[in-house]
Amino acid sequence: MTNGAKAADKRKRKVDKCAPKVAKSQSKTNEQAKNIVCSVCKQPFLLTTRAPALEEHSQNRHSKTMAECFRDVSK
Numbered sequence: 246m247t248n249g250a251k252a253a254d255k256r257k258r259k260v261d262k263c264a265p266k267v268a269k270s271q272s273k274t275n276e277q278a279k280n281i282v283c284s285v286c287k288q289p290f291l292l293t294t295r296a297p298a299l300e301e302h303s304q305n306r307h308s309k310t311m312a313e314c315f316r317d318v319s320k
């Protein structure tokens with residue numbers, strides 16, 4: 246009888262222990278999501294920014310290619 250309650254208690258404790266860790270790693274991921282930075286002018290772009298927009302920035306602002314301004318971005 247007490248076995249089931251014990252297992253539930255254990256499970257709950259495990260969840261409580263894990264919760265802050267999960268939240269922390271999630272916020273870190275969100276920060277990294279904004280991590281395309283133009284190597285020329287250091288302007289940050291969201292990681293979800295499409296390649297054409299980065300290409301446009303590179304050409305309009307610096308007359309360079311996307312590869313020169315955004316070396317971290319893999320196509």
Ligand SMILES: [Zn+2]
Nearest residue numbers: 283285286306
């Ligand atoms: Zn730039």
